[in-house]
Amino acid sequence: MRGEGIKWALLLPAVGWILTFTVYPLLFSLLLSFRNWNLTSPPTWTGFANYVRVVQDPRMHNALRVTGLFVGATVSAELLLGFVLALLFHRPMWGIRALRAVVVAPLFTSPIALAFLGMMLFHEEDGPIAHLVRAVGFGKVHWLSDPATALGSVVLLDIWQWTPFAFLVFLAGLQGLPTEPLEAAIVDGAGRWALFRHVLLPLLAPVIVTALLFKLIYSVKVFDLAFGLTGGGPGISTEVLALYIHRQGLEFFNLGYASSLSYIFPVLVSLTCMGLVLRVRHLYERL
């Protein structure tokens, strides 16, 4: 009995922490999402009005679309490039350690610093990329001033920063693979493609899913790159969901509406991740 008491006493700080800093804010924001509150006057109960507004808000629809495009482009490109790089560096070669260190360096850049670096890189008149493009005989690319390309610029910066994450995860996965199934397949006469498709990919599937889920969750929450590089513009062409919520909550102090918008996140991420895991599990079982 005394041991039981100590167990609960030791658990108490962790439970208290979670209740205070996770559960309470979550419940408070849920309650807030049914109210209107701008902090300067008492909150008023609005029922589901904020959620109705979420559904009807065209700027919210745009933010969802932009976030979807961003997530689709960055996650697929980063995983693909990361995988290719991991295959490339998963072999003995001279200076491999130094090369690996260089490849992962972008991961340690602060996103907001990267955004400012991007402003210089993508400067349409005097940026290094503009000079390079001119030098090879092409015209101007409107990196940040055209809605069609501005999101692409944000995506490119994210790819530059986060491909090393996928590279690291895949490299670790490759290095941890058992060699026997590969050797057995080679003995059985499997070609390169068959080896990759029917042996390597199934073995790496758990690693791929892990990398995919991590990056997916991170990409859905993206804020700093769009905030720093384009401010969400031109117009609202790069206004991602987190940036829109930030505006509503911390610039306009529409805390009730911002809370209801915030609940889109867990719903969106949970549904996507569940769908993804089910799909991958189905594929994995087929293999």
Next chain:
Amino acid sequence: MEIPFDQLPTKIKTDLITRAGRFDGFVPCATLYGDLVANNWIVPVDPWIRDPRFPRWDPNDMGPPIRQLYRWGGRQYGANYDADAWVLYGRRDLLNDPKEKAACQAKYGYALRLPRTIKELLDVSEFFNNRDWNGDGRPDFGIVLPLKVNAQGFFFYLAFAAPYVVVPGPTVDEYRNVFFFNPRTMEPIINSPGHVKALEDYIRLTKNGPRAQLGWDLVESWDVFLKGNAALTYSPGDIGSLAKNPDRSRIKGKLTAGPMPASTEYYDRRTGRWVQKLNRVGNLLGCSWHGLISSLSRNKETIYHLFAYMAERPRLFQITTFGWGGVDPGKIYDFPPEVSNGQGTGSIQAYLQQGFDREDALDWLRAYWQNYYEMDAWQEYLRIPGAPEMINSLDLHLSQALVGRETPKQALDAVAREWTEIVNKLGREKLRRAYQESIGYGRPAPRYRPR
């Protein structure tokens, strides 16, 4: 603590709303006044102005148009500091070039000069756009403007649109001398025909500059002009002082300036008709940065001492003439007699000692004097509660219109809808009172003249 422009209202309001009181004072954009005063977040400085314990400064040194931005409800809240307004800048050497003059005469049928009307602004910016007139092997620009969303781009539309919308008249009433709202009903007039035509022409104007400017902040557009790659720009006073800095400018001795161009017509909402008449409208656009004292401060007299110290005449004059610090001319002693019909008490020598070119400085100061004291009417300054949110809405839809995602009418209708929601949310009656107070509704229209 320095905070980026678009984060400033958030930081200040969060500190005040949560009653954290981390800041004894702050230097916000004057657009925030409505929120700050309505919530008693700042304290007036009247009791200390004549207190001998503090450095002496005179609120009357600030010209009447600017001084009103430092006041609310008959009380003085800020100590003298910055004075912002948007004026037009051009390249004197280009505009006086005989070859260019002849070409302009041939193309447009009138002599080239710094544009005085919107039509001239559109023509001259088109005339100089997309050709290499500075001989660096790359096409140059007619005009540069910083149009990045969530920065200060909206000021540029406001400066341009003022003469299309503001109807001059002897009093401030429902139809005359107003720009943002109908002060009787608080219905937005931001989508009135005057605004829509202004935005259409504004979009035309932006085509006479680099496409990249849609992603540029203030400093980026200044750099292009200061490096000598644009014929025109309009902006706050910083260009005038930055032009003398050899590290940033290649246009020292080549700068001219004037007030914002007049429109040749304006829309009268009372009659529902366009009036074909030259309309020159002055503005106070920008932030007119100055220190305000937080009501949460435990060191109010200390922070006032700092602001009063900065506002002392010799120090503030030196800061203004020094330039580069972003403090623009607005005090009566900033203007030499030769640019102010003998009414300013300043001296051009002080500017020359700080490295200004004589002609550059005289044109620059004259432009400001004319903007403050010689216009037909005034564009009011939006500083009611909710102004930052309203400005954000305008800024965003302007950007949408500039990139072609909304037509001017669609963009301004959307702004009007969103402003109506903000008015309803914050309280129509409360905002109506604040707006009427801030524009002097029912009183004679401002005809500013220095003492």
